[in-house]
Amino acid sequence: MEALIPVINKLQDVFSTVGADAIQLPQIIVVGTQSSGKSSVIESLVGRSFLPRGIGIVTRRPLVLQLVYCPKGDNQHRSAEDGTLDLEEWGMFxxxxxxxYTDFDEIRTEIENETERMAGKNKCICPEPISLKIxxxxxxxxxxxxxxxITKVPVGDQPEDIESQIRELVLKYIANPNSIILAVVTANADMATSESLKLAKECDPDGRRTLAVVTKLDLMDAGTDAIDILCGRVIPVKLGIIGVVNRSQQDIMDNKTIKDALKDEAVFLQKKYPTLANxxxxxxLAxxxxxxLMHHIRDCLPDLKTRVNVMVSQFQSLLNSYGDDVSDKSQTLLQIITKFASAYCATIEGTARNIETTELCGGARICYIFHETFGRTLDSIHPLTxxxxxxxxxxxxxxxxxxPALFVPEVSFELLVKRQIRRLEEPSLRCVELVHEEMQRIIQHCGTEVQQEMLRFPKLHECIVDVVTQLLRRRLPATNSMVENIVAIELAYIxxxxPDFHKDATVVSSLLKSVEEDDSSIKVVNKNKFHSNVQPNLVGDVGKDMMKNQVSRGLGNDPTNNTAGWLATILPASRGDVKDNSTENSGSPQSDSGKNVLSPQKPVNLLPDVSIQASRKLSDREQRDCDVIERLIKSYFYIVRKSIQDSVPKAVMHFLVNFVKxxxxxxxxxxxxxxxxxDELLNESEHIAQRRREAADMLKALQRANHIISEIRETHMW
Structure with a gap:
């Protein structure tokens, strides 16, 4: 079981080279307020003075200290080459x-210099640790x-948030569930006010990994003692409470050795606390x-081994994703181009390995554009809009x-239906634009493997994007022209x-025939009625007045009289005031009122008033003609819309999508x-190269750590 701590020390050495915080190694974290005696406790454990001393904050960087027991016959750590065969003790950074380092004063100087190098000469702190082996x-x-x-008030040129900085640094270390918290408190202060115990309780509420060390037992007020504190009656700590006596500042100035200080400590404890001295x-404490620490390592080792194995697998995959160093650049370039082209086509065809589950992309989005976006847009266009x-x-x-027309002219139908068909051109061109945008967007959805290559070679990625973009741009005019031609073809010949339109035209023709047969009988009756009321030899003002009366009574608007129908809509509203020129030609050109109707100064307005024309009610004949045209326009528009809805996606697929593929x-x-x-295209990104080096170093460290842990036999753990 004694081999467990050296194993952790080896792992500490391995991971200190790569700065891995992910591996939470078992270690003892010394926590205490400023000037509480932390450094003195550590020096007492080592038996030598090697830590910086002074007033105020002195320890400004974490110091990872590994104590290695090295007897004279230990050939593993001693060698003639290093000159350590006969040394009692030495240190290495x-x-x-x-x-x-055989002189511990040099070790202190090196700690001070390394602290100033990273944290500066002021009183600031730095979270980067210093690793020291003794x-x-x-x-x-x-x-x-x-x-x-732990401090509360910034002094000198310390930053205002020095308290929070130190607190975050301490919590970072003691939050490690594999660490043992060594909370240092002073005996001459109330234990309930201890900041170290407060922080320890935050991260270790049950106190299962907290050990309290009470310093400065010899500095308590006269008449008081620390028996209640050492027995755990004030604040119980599960791992125990141990009291120590450190060297005072005067002892340090007098160069009192730690060996003598330990003797004085034993004498003081035997005298002051005889029942607790042992x-x-x-x-x-040591x-x-x-x-x-050994028992803690034994408990943590299985989980530690599992975590190392998992991280080996993770970093191996990460390193594989970064790829190997390029040896044959020409071959690598061709492989990347082929992989990108295959991934691009696979994204369109829907055969890619990594299919998106959060949004439509590639061929699925193009299909959605054709049948949902474009289809719904065409369906929303009404034939008579x-x-x-x-x-x-x-x-x-x-x-x-x-x-005057007896039937609805076919030219009017063609004129109106072409006007409506032209409305289909804009959504068709918009469909091409949407597909083009999706083809451009597919470049960023070509699979994680290709994306990793693109990140690795940014210059190549830029050139590939440029080539694909130029290809899509060259195909866009041809595709737009084809879509425009599809609409133009429909406009060229109505x-x-x-077959589909002929059915509706036949139905309309049969309806019109039945209506015309009904109208013919009405025409005959109205014609006889008209001739019986108006005699042929009637002339002069009487004849004119009768004609005016017939017009004003609506004869001109009779749907059975086509010529009168045109006349009623063409004549202006004041038409009743115009004199009949045929009666005035026999006499003077002047009218009864003395006005000349043929005078060029005031010509007769024969154009209808727009406002009156737009608001007037249509006659039955006009309404019927409009209904016929509307029905025919709807029928033919639906035929053309169906054709365009089918032809435009085919044209886009042929001229753009399939051509690019x-x-x-x-x-x-x-x-x-x-x-x-x-050579230029395969210049690797410095960011990726750095991350590959870091991943490779971490993988080596993990493999080495796995080998170190595997060397431990089950017998070593008990």
């Missing part, structure tokens, strides 16, 4: 490699960590710490010219013989592989 024939195997003393003092009854009626009139690798090879820029 991790940062000075294999330099041997080999001696008079120590027990221990691993101690001396931390800066369970207190520095020698008893043996207790050694025993606690932006088309009013008056627009249809105006188109019908414009298509008839000066002659196929009224389309088929030509991506050749495009990359043409622009990258044949450019003789392999």
């Amino acid at each position: 991790m940062h000075t490699k294999n330099k041997i 080999y001696s024939t008079r120590v027990v195997n221990l691993t101690l960590v001396d931390l800066p003393g 369970r207190n003092g520095t020698p008893y 043996k207790t710490l050694n025993r606690l 932006g088309l009013t009854k008056m627009d249809i009626l105006t188109a019908i009139r414009n298509a008839t010219g000066p002659r 196929n009224t013989k389309h 088929d030509n991506l690798q050749s495009e990359l090879v043409t622009h990258l592989y044949k450019s003789d820029q392999a």
Whole structure:
């Protein structure tokens, strides 16, 4: 079991080279307020004075101290090359490699210099630890960590938050569940006010790994003693409470040796606390710490071994993800290009290894654009959007010219349906734009393996993105042109013989035929009625007045009289005031009122008033014609929309998606592989190179640690 502490010391050496905090090694953490005697306790355990001393805060960096028992016959730690065969004790720093320190004053100077190098010459602290090994024939195997003393008020040029900095540093170490907390308190102060015990209780509420050390027993007020404290009656601590007597500042100034100080400590304890003398003092503290640490290591070792194995696997995977050093750059470049092209196509086809589960990407998103976004947009376009009854009626009139039409002109239908078909062009081009954006976005979703290569070689990543972007941009005009041509093809020829449209046209034709047959009989009756009321030889003002009366009674709006229908909508509202020119040609050109209706100064307004035309009620014939056109427009628009909804995705797939898939690798090879820029493109990112080195060092340390732990047999643990 004595071999357990050297094992932890070896592990400490291994991980101190890589600065790994993830491996929580068992160690003893010395915690106490400033000037509570922490350094004196550690020096008493070592038996030599080697720690910096002074007024105020002196320990400003954590000191990881490994005490190694090294008898004269220990060939493992002693060698003639180092000159340590006959030495009683010596020290070694991790940062000075294999330099041997036989003078402990030099060790103190080196600690001071290393502290100033990292923490500066002021009173600031630094969390980077100093690792020191002391080999001696008079120590027990221990691993101690001396931390800066807890303080409350900043002094000198210390930062204002010095208290919180020290507190965070102390909590970082004692929060390790594998650590033993050595809480140092002074006997001449109330134990209930101890900051070290307060912090220990925060991280160890049950007190299972806390040991209290009471210093300055010889400085208590006269008439008082520490029996209640040492017996645990004031504040119980599960691992026990041990009292020690340290050297005073005067003793240090008088160069009193620690050996003499230990003798005086034994005499004081025997005199002052005779019943507790055998369970207190520095020698008893050293043996207790050694025993606690060995048992603690025994309990922590199985979990420690499991954690090391897990971390070996994790760092091995991490190192593999960073890749090996590039030997053949040309071959590596071709492999990366091929891998990227394959991953890009696999993302589109949906055959990628790592499929996204949080969002649609690649081919699935393109499918969504085709059938959801584009499809819903086309479905939301109504065939008659932006088309009013008056627009249809105006188109019908414009298509008839000066002659009244007996039937609805086909030209008006073509004019109006083309206007509506053009509305399908904008969403079709927007569909192309969305697919193009997704093709650009796929570059960032090509799989974790390719992404790792892209991070490793940023210059190559930049060039690949540029090549793919240029390829997509070159294909965009051709795709847009094809989509525009699809709409233009539909506009070029209105196929009224389309099978689906022909059915609706036949239904409309049959309906119109039945309506016209009904209208023909009405026309005959109205014609006879008109001729019976108006005699042919009636002329002059009487004839004019009768004609005006017929018009004002609505004869001109009769749906059975097509010419009168056009007349009623064309004539202005004041048309009744215009005189009949045929009666005035026989006499003077002047009217009864003396006005010349043919005078060019005030021509007759034959155009309808827009506001009146838009608000007036349509006749039955006009309403029927508009309904016919609307029905035909709807029928043909749905046919064209269905065709475009089917043709545009096919065009986008052929001209953009499939073309890029088929030509991506050749495009990359043409622009990258044949450019003789392999050395420049495969310049590795310094960030990735640094992380690979760190991962490799950590993996070596973990493998070494695993080997060290594996050397321990089960018999060593009991």
